[in-house]
Amino acid sequence: MTEETTPTDAALPHQVPRANASTLIYNEDGEYLLHLRDDIPGIWEPGSWSLLGGGREPGDRSLEETARRELCEEAGLVLPDLTPFTVEEARGRDGGTLPIQIFTGRWAGDPATLNLTEGVMLHWFRPEVVPRLRMASSTRDLIRRHAQLRHRESLGTVAEETAGHSSPVGHAPLSPPPGGSGTVLNGIGVHLYLESADGKVLLGLRHPDSAYAGSMWHFLAGHCEQESALTCLAREAHEEAGLRIEPGDVELVHVVHLVDTPGGRPRMQMVFRARRWSGLPEVREPDKCTGWRWWPPDGLPTQTVPYTRAAIEGIRAGRRYTEMGWS
Incomplete structure (x- = not known):
């Protein structure tokens, strides 16, 4: 691993990176919709089961638009909601790798129609049948991970209903009942703090349509799945910006315990500094981030996420912990 020392703006917003988009479609019965590819020499994974999807075209304004266009062109399928899930890398016939943005979407129809x-x-x-099918190992792993995530979410919903909450996790106020009793689950987020040789900090400009902090500057960040915080950090760094870090090369430098809105879900935001990394930051999830830039800590842009600014200030002051939004 080598330490990155050259400040750079990567992948300006108007640039369209070479990428593909695919959609992992599931139903309420826990089944996954798979596409049997033609068994024709020269195409990717001939005769295998795969996801619907394809390459981004010049007219596609986002990778979500690519996914929607491919669904419509390949199967006449229109889904109301697509959710970014992860980014995978596929190896092409030329030996190079290509990032694939994976979206998820629900559908309950009959594929024969x-x-x-x-x-x-x-x-x-069903997920238990998938290992017996001919498909790329990465596709098989995607289905396994998503099925495990849905299973954990269903267990969380049951636990909340048992405790007297009727709404799914994350969709109802999570304040404890009167009297201070009850347990509230906190979300866990990981954030990457990178400093260049001249002391500038890497931040990303979030997409204007982002569900959180649109058009604001923020750490490279993500939420933990069924994985450790350090594993999540390394995964997010690669998926979002093409950076490679090793868990042994990072250290926890700050924690922000945050409540965005009264009665909202508390979140524990963990900020890790990477001592070494490889690669230059590039936009790999343009639906989330439109550009990366190195900023001086004492000259952060006005549109910086408040807890990001608080964490940077805390790190510079040598503090390890900040609370925000608690009355």
């Missing part, structure tokens, strides 16, 4: 224009067929499969 769809107008399939590519491939052989579409079919629903």
Whole structure:
């Protein structure tokens, strides 16, 4: 690993990176919709089960638009909501790698009614059947991870309902009942703090349509899945910006215990400093971040996420902990 020392702006917002987009479609019965590809030499994964998707075209304003266009073109399928899930890397016929933005979406229809224009067929499969199918190992792993995540979410919902809450986790006020009793689950976020050789800090400009902090500057960050915080940090660094870090090369430098709104879900935001890393920051999830830039800590942009600014100030002052939003 080598330490990155050259401040740079990477992948300006108007640039369109070479990338693909695919959609992991599931239903309420826990099944996944898979596409059997044509068994034709020369195409990617011939004769295998895969996800619907394809390459970004010049007219696509975002990778979500790419995913929606491919769903419509390949199967006449229109989904009301697509949610970014992760970024995978596929190896092309030329030996190079290509990032693939994976979205998830719900659908409850009959695939036999769809107008399939590519491939052989579409079919629903339960996760336990997937290991017996011919498919790329990365696709099999995606389904396994998503199925595990849905299972954990369902257990969380049952736990809340048992405790007297009727709404799913994250959709109802999570303040304790009167009298101070009850347990409130806190969300856990990880954040990457990088400093260049001249002391500037790397921040990303969030997409204007982002569900959180649109058009504001923020750390490279993510939420932990079924993984440790350091594993999550390394994964997010690679997925979001193409950076490679090793868990042994980072240290916890600040924690912000945050409540954004009264009665909202508390979040524990952990900020880790990487002593070494490799790669230059690039925009790999343009639906979330439109550009990376190095900023002097005493000259942060006005539109900086408040707790990001508080964490940077705390790090510079040698403090390890900040509370925000608690009355």
